Amino acid sequence: MNENYLEQAADLFTKSYKKARENQNILPVKYEDNNNIFTLLQDFSKESIGVVAVENSEVIGYLTGLPISNFKGSQRGIYCPEWSHAVRYKDRLEIYQKLYEEASDLWVQDGCLNHAITIMAHDDEAMNSWFWNGFGLHVVDAVRDLNLLSGNFNNEIEIRKFKKEDTEEVAHLYFEYKTYMASSPIYLPLIQVKNAEDINQWLLNPDNNLWLCLSKNNIIAIMEVSYKQSNDAQILSDDDTVSIGVTYTSESYRGQGFTKALLQKVLEDALLKGYKRCAVVFESQNDSGRYFWLKYFKPVCYSLVRKVDNRILDKV
Incomplete structure (x- = not known):
């Protein structure tokens, strides 16, 4: 996208973002500032591939994505973050x-066959448009306030932070997590999960925490937490956001309130530290995870994926 259009493109996105904040004012206000979006688009434009729609010298829409090797599989793909596209409200579809x-013509010519786009959850019209273009739901970004959870909690369990002597037991839970995420119907082949060395290295960062749930002195559940950094959607990235990462409960202990107890402790800790919101990202096809997160969090963004048949490359 030509740099001359970036300012108008940023304005289009911030108008849409303000609509999102009308529904969820817990979202960071800083992304209502055109300058923040302009900077994101300016940096993105150096490597992205995209197009802009112009009418009477006015930008009425734009769509740009970043090419990525081995994206959502072994093939080259393209990813469009939630701020890398927007259209005016008239004639949106x-x-x-x-x-x-x-844009997809350019992407396929570049060998990008796996197309992914993140859409703000309030925008049903846009979601519908992408579904009709062959996209399916894959990942959900969600957020909640730090109000404590209601209901009863199991008083016989222990919630505490990771200690070095927990390494071997926790590493085994990470392996269980990898196996679970690769199973039906998720089918997410995690190329690498944390081993003992990775766990201790990750925790050297003071902004990372690993909370454990124990029953009868056995570690049965884990919940990663990061402060001021995350893999969440950009519109959740903020110094006031605490982000939940890998969360896993051993199969025989699910449905008994252990993960809820972990979440309660994370919310308590974040509130004491002065944070304002808690974010999480999860795969939509993870049925048990989806049920849990949607019980306590509200979706902010949906990420959709389309896989183009690789035989089309013989035709372009």
Whole structure:
């Protein structure tokens, strides 16, 4: 996208973001500032591939994505963050349709067959547009306030932070997590999960915590927490956000309130530290995880994926 259009493109996104904050004012206010989005787009434009729709010298829509090798599989793909696309409110579906027609042509010519895009959850119209273009739901970003959870808690369990002597037991839970995420119907082949060395290295960062749930002195559940950094959607990235990472409860202990107890402790700790919100990202096809997170969090962004048949490369 030509740099001359970046300022107008940033303005289009911030208008949409303000709509999102009308529904969820817990979202960071800083992304209502055009300058913050302009900077993101400016940096992104150096490597991204995309198009812009212009009418009478006015930007009415844009769509740009970052090429990534081995993306969502062994093939090259493209990823469009939630701020890397927006359209005006008049003729929205038609503009999005034309943008994808033009942009996807460039992407496929570049060998990018796996297309992924993140859409703000309030935008049902945009979601519908992408579904009709062959995209399916894959990942959900969600957020909640730090109010403590209601209901009863099991008083016989212990919640505490990781200690070095926990390494071997915790590493085994990470291996169980990898196996679970690769199973039906998730089918997410985690190329690498944390081993004993990785766990201790990750915890050297003071902004990372690993909370454990114990029953009868056995570690049965883990919950990663990061402060001021995350893999969440950009609109959740903020100094006031605490982000939950890998969360796993051993199969025989699920449904008994252990993960809820971990979440309660994370919320308590974040509140004491002065944070304002808690974020999580999860795979939509993870049925038990989806049920848990949607019980306590509200979606902010949906990430959709489309896989283009690789035989098309013989035709372009």
